[in-house]
Amino acid sequence: MLQTHYQVTTTTTSAHLAQTMTLLSLTNTDLLQKVETELANNPALELVEEHRCPMCKRILPPNRICPVCSQPKNSERDEAIVFISPREDFYTYSGEYFDNEPEEQIIYEGIDLPTFVLRQIATELDPKDRIIVAYILTNLDEDGFLTINSLEIARFHHRLPSEIEALIKRLQRCEPIGVCSKNPREALKIQAEILSETVKLPKLTLEIIEKGLDLISHHHYAELAKQLNTNPNQIELAAKFITDNLNPFPARAYWGDVRNPTEIDNHVYHNPDILIYHLNDNPENPLVVEIILPIRGTLRVNPLFKQAFKTIEAEKAEEWKGDLEKATLLIKCIQQRSNALRLLMEKLVVMQKQFILNGEKSLRSITRAEIAKELSMHESTISRAVSGKAIQLPNKRIVPMAMFFDRSLAYRSLVKEIVEKEEMPLSDNEIQEILAQKGINIARRTVAKYRSMEGILPAHLR
DNA sequence: CTATGGCACGGATT
DNA sequence: AATCCGTGCCATAG
Numbered sequence: 001m002l003q004t005h006y007q008v009t010t011t012t013t014s015a016h017l018a019q020t021m022t023l024l025s026l027t028n029t030d031l032l033q034k035v036e037t038e039l040a041n042n043p044a045l046e047l048v049e050e051h052r053c054p055m056c057k058r059i060l061p062p063n064r065i066c067p068v069c070s071q072p073k074n075s076e077r078d079e080a081i082v083f084i085s086p087r088e089d090f091y092t093y094s095g096e097y098f099d100n101e102p103e104e105q106i107i108y109e110g111i112d113l114p115t116f117v118l119r120q121i122a123t124e125l126d127p128k129d130r131i132i133v134a135y136i137l138t139n140l141d142e143d144g145f146l147t148i149n150s151l152e153i154a155r156f157h158h159r160l161p162s163e164i165e166a167l168i169k170r171l172q173r174c175e176p177i178g179v180c181s182k183n184p185r186e187a188l189k190i191q192a193e194i195l196s197e198t199v200k201l202p203k204l205t206l207e208i209i210e211k212g213l214d215l216i217s218h219h220h221y222a223e224l225a226k227q228l229n230t231n232p233n234q235i236e237l238a239a240k241f242i243t244d245n246l247n248p249f250p251a252r253a254y255w256g257d258v259r260n261p262t263e264i265d266n267h268v269y270h271n272p273d274i275l276i277y278h279l280n281d282n283p284e285n286p287l288v289v290e291i292i293l294p295i296r297g298t299l300r301v302n303p304l305f306k307q308a309f310k311t312i313e314a315e316k317a318e319e320w321k322g323d324l325e326k327a328t329l330l331i332k333c334i335q336q337r338s339n340a341l342r343l344l345m346e347k348l349v350v351m352q353k354q355f356i357l358n359g360e361k362s363l364r365s366i367t368r369a370e371i372a373k374e375l376s377m378h379e380s381t382i383s384r385a386v387s388g389k390a391i392q393l394p395n396k397r398i399v400p401m402a403m404f405f406d407r408s409l410a411y412r413s414l415v416k417e418i419v420e421k422e423e424m425p426l427s428d429n430e431i432q433e434i435l436a437q438k439g440i441n442i443a444r445r446t447v448a449k450y451r452s453m454e455g456i457l458p459a460h461l462r
Numbered sequence: 463c464t465a466t467g468g469c470a471c472g473g474a475t476t
Numbered sequence: 477a478a479t480c481c482g483t484g485c486c487a488t489a490g
Binding site for chain 1 (some may be wrong): 481482483484485489490
């Protein structure tokens with residue numbers, strides 16, 4: 001008797017642990033998907049009606065007030081406000097909410113990329129074009145690239161290819177700029193064109209995008225310079241402009257090393273899982289850390305199902321019991337995931353506050369193990385929580401959460417700064433000496449590595 | 463001869 | 477156990 005009881009408890013807890021683990025490592029995009037399939041398949045699970053904060057329109061759990069809007073004005077607290085925020089539109093490219101009344105018959109659940117784009121131009125479109133635009137938008141891949149060509153669309157809708165092209169052109173000018181392009185090159189081109197209407201592009205920018213993307217991504221500036229009959233400096237200038245201002249994957253978050261997009265690993269990250277910003281975007285205000293929960297409303301076990309379960313006949317009871325357990329388990333695990341993320345972020349904002357405010361130079365090198373120790377969690381828990389997640393910083397840059405644990409980033413940006421300020425091209429050895437004067441002792445070989453990681457040419461080519 | 467990049471090794475981190 | 481990272485050694489280009 002005692003033994004069976006023991007058996008049962010251990011199996012349930014280990015299942016519980018296993019699921020918490022897997023949920024923890026999921027990004028919001030994946031979690032959303034998981035929850036949606038569970039909702040569809042499990043009658044015991046229920047999504048209760050949403051409660052919106054009247055101020056900011058965030059969806060809140062029932063009977064809760066919005067932690068951000070309700071924050072007292074006299075908040076003299078130094079620490080950041082960290083909270084879990086159930087939001088449907090976790091595609092927060094600009095952080096804006098759209099309150100327009102829903103457009104005609106095309107209704108999407110929640111806000112995803114297609115909806116996000118559609119709402120920008122729906123009102124100014126000819127009604128007969130809306131269907132086509134919606135059709136185009138449903139054929140985007142995860143990076144916002146078009147997976148079908150304009151001819152197919154034209155044939156499908158009995159329209160002229162040129163009309164379709166024109167529509168696509170208009171779509172490409174929507175946020176995220178360059179969406180609906182065929183490939184990174186086209187996306188870059190659009191972005192460059194739009195930018196050129198307000199700023200002056202470096203010479204050859206368009207030519208490089210057209211012909212030299214491969215070479216640029218491998219830093220073969222000299223070779224490209226030869227092809228285009230110019231000098232490497234010109235190329236480098238343009239390359240810097242491209243990497244600083246343009247994004248080859250418009251619908252994807254900035255990720256790792258933009259310069260070698262081919263090497264971005266298989267997980268595709270688009271949306272920030274966590275937002276960090278100043279309250280009301282005023283730098284005077286305290287930091288707010290918003291851990292986004294991509295669920296529209298609150299998940300709970302359906303009380304009707306629970307009631308019905310008591311009166312059900314024995315043969316179905318087995319199946320129902322399973323559903324019931326699965327539902328409670330999922331809810332618990334999601335709570336645990338949120339909780340772990342919250343604890344982690346509370347520590348992380350304090351430790352990396354300087355980095356969040358002042359940029360890469362001020363990144364403290366901390367390890368996941370240290371945090372794990374402080375929170376008395378297992379290292380692997382932290383690892384899972386960090387891996388694959390994206391964070392939006394106050395400057396609107398979306399970076400991998402792993403960046404908070406990058407040991408060399410601070411040094412790398414120092415190297416970059418030194419090179420930018422140099423009068424004569426400094427050799428790696430000289431850079432190493434400058435760093436040594438600042439109390440940073442790293443090997444010459446390492447300086448070289450950092451330099452190339454930052455995409456900076458060797459001294460004799462500068 | 464100097465500056466730099468490739469390779470590989472060992473220790474740290476995950 | 478697997479992976480990442482800093483570093484030393486050596487070849488090569490300039």
